[in-house]
Amino acid sequence: MSNKHIEVKQVAGFIGAEISGVDLSRPLHDDAVKEIRQVLLKWKVVFFRGQNIDHAAQIAFTARFGEVTYAHPHEDEPIEGFSEILPIDRSRYERRNGLRRSSYESRWHTDVTAVVNPPAASILRAVNVPNFGGDTQWTNLVAAYEGLSAPLRALARLLG
Template sequence: MTQVQENPVQENPVPDRAGTTVLDIAPSAGYIGAEIGGVDLGGPLAPEVVDQIRNALHEYKVIFFRDQRIGHAEQIAFARLFGKITPAHPHEERPPAGFPEILPIDSRRYEENLGRKRTSYDHSWHTDVTALVNPPAASILRADILPPYGGDTTWTNLVAAYEGLPQELRDLADTLDIKHQFAPRAAAGSQRARKISEANLVAYHPAVRVHPVTGERALFVSPGFTRGAREIRGFSPEQSEQILRLLWQEATRIEYTVRFRWAPGSVAFWDNRATAHLAIGDAAHLGHDRVLYRVTLEGDIPIGVDGRESELVSGEPFLGS
């Protein structure tokens, strides 16, 4: 059995009496998040350490590492320990040379493409790329260039959000299928706009998905990808709008969230099947650059509580290697 201790973060992992490394894990908030200390993500990791990290991810939904001196290659190697890595993004046209798996989250690029500096393309709550029929299973984000303050990221626990609903609302949500699509966020005529148009990603997902590992039920509403469609199968646009607003509000209640302040060398690793996140847009007006790098793990097709699968409308499954 994998052993995990919840201790204040220490400099080095502590071996137990049998010689097995036990990581130091400090929960960050009441429902979500934990910081893991005493591990070098750039070095070889023992199988039991990988197991502990994976188990912590499933339990806390997002886990954080500090002071990691790693680059693109090490970030990719670490991610491969947990699954197949996809290309950077269905719409990414300029990954770093030699690293097609890396997606730059770069305020300088947003300024170039959108005409204004931004922390992220999307400043709304979202789960990564749910317009795909198989959204990423997990994402790993590494900080590089940061503003002196601001530019934090917040995550919410969608399992806790579902469990917090009244039973009658859970019963309704269990039956819903919601349309997810990619809303264009690019200058007209740009290469990115053309790429978004060509890919035209659209899928219907159950509003509640069953986690393939933990069996937990998560409220799978992803405002950033459902706000543009505003469509629930079997309901009018007006009815869909009202139901979605209610579910979005429940999914992002403050008590289900954790806010992470980035520092050089920080890494966040989140379960995309059980969380949504928000890049807080408070740093762009300061004029400072903010650059982080993301890799994603290939996801499965979501399954609802009655066993029904998500439905592909447009585009292709996004597969890794």
């Protein structure tokens, strides 16, 4: 799929698209931001490969989509000078919690969805990626809900 400013490639059946044709280290044209937002709303997770951005560029990119929130109210301290970024780092986790029984890498979580005004989205910027493993998985709860039988959807609405 090609938009005016970006290229979009679907990467899975219900979730995920790769966006190319954009340099996140530079200011983006308003139309490109609008196109990225549309892709995010449709595919729930978007990937930008081969980007070389620092903390400031990540925050600047994020700010194009709305107010940037504090890193996380219940986790480690954010990066000094960048209160919007929470480093996900095994060594930080192990220093805080000792030997690793569970960690960032091995448990289900949601990104700050329990706060009063949760953010619309989260950005994960991989800086150090292992040669194998280190996978991050997402789920599309819209597709999961739509895949339920009518009685289960009714029960979910009742409980929700």
